[in-house]
Amino acid sequence: MTKKVLMKLNRVTRTYVMGEVTVEALKETSLELYEGELMVILGPSGSGKSTLLNIMGGMDLASGGQVYFGQEDLTRAGDKQLTRYRRYELGFVFQFYNLIPDLTARENVELSANLVANPLPVEEVLRDVGLGSRSDHFPSQLSGGEQQRVAIARAAVKNPRLLLCDEPTGALDHQTGRLILALLAKINRERGSTVVIVTHNTPISAMAHRVVRMSSGAVVDISENRFPLPPERIEW
Numbered sequence: 001m002t003k004k005v006l007m008k009l010n011r012v013t014r015t016y017v018m019g020e021v022t023v024e025a026l027k028e029t030s031l032e033l034y035e036g037e038l039m040v041i042l043g044p045s046g047s048g049k050s051t052l053l054n055i056m057g058g059m060d061l062a063s064g065g066q067v068y069f070g071q072e073d074l075t076r077a078g079d080k081q082l083t084r085y086r087r088y089e090l091g092f093v094f095q096f097y098n099l100i101p102d103l104t105a106r107e108n109v110e111l112s113a114n115l116v117a118n119p120l121p122v123e124e125v126l127r128d129v130g131l132g133s134r135s136d137h138f139p140s141q142l143s144g145g146e147q148q149r150v151a152i153a154r155a156a157v158k159n160p161r162l163l164l165c166d167e168p169t170g171a172l173d174h175q176t177g178r179l180i181l182a183l184l185a186k187i188n189r190e191r192g193s194t195v196v197i198v199t200h201n202t203p204i205s206a207m208a209h210r211v212v213r214m215s216s217g218a219v220v221d222i223s224e225n226r227f228p229l230p231p232e233r234i235e236w
């Protein structure tokens, strides 16, 4: 099977200059992301995982190197082009959900659906994430796990080609975390979205097709899992 490259990072760096001090949050990083794969990016706190994910999502700009989404070089893109990329191609799941507090679960998802030309049916996505009867609740009336389901529904309803998740289980207990990971695996399997999950939890890497390990701002290892485990069977 030939693997199609969805995203390619070529010697990407990210540095922060603070007075006399320069922080290399991301050292020269080259990485390919294949269409339809589920990638886990693993590393301790401060290793550069979020920096890498934010650059992939067009939410932060690289200091050097190139980021290609298909043929499009995001590092040369203007604001309009980046907005179009984020709006039409990307779903993003945050550790702390980032839902709009004044909108119900359904309205949060509808707002996202309205951004794109061909969204999935809102009701179907809400049902898929197991929210059915709680769809008319506001975020403050939902548990952390339920709020993360809304956040996943909000990203998934766009049927994005790329779904980026920053510590999506970081604020949840293990059992709820496993349910959330199972939802992400299902979206990858059934909708074909390429999914990237950033985590510091090593056991979660068992669900990935490929695992990228980071340390001190650099990718130190990329390995393939020939037999990814269903998240329901992962213990951490």
Ligand SMILES: Nc1ncnc2c1ncn2[C@@H]1O[C@H](COP(=O)(O)OP(=O)(O)OP(=O)(O)O)[C@@H](O)[C@H]1O
Pocket (backbone or CB within 6 Å): 016, 023, 024, 025, 026, 043, 044, 045, 046, 047, 048, 049, 050, 051, 052, 200
């Ligand atoms: N805005 C910023 N200004 C200065 N330094 C920053 C900034 N953002 C990140 N850094 C530094 O870049 C490095 C990588 O941070 P990053 O958030 O990418 O790590 P991480 O692996 O995602 O960590 P965590 O798991 O704790 O979220 C850290 O040393 C961090 O202090």
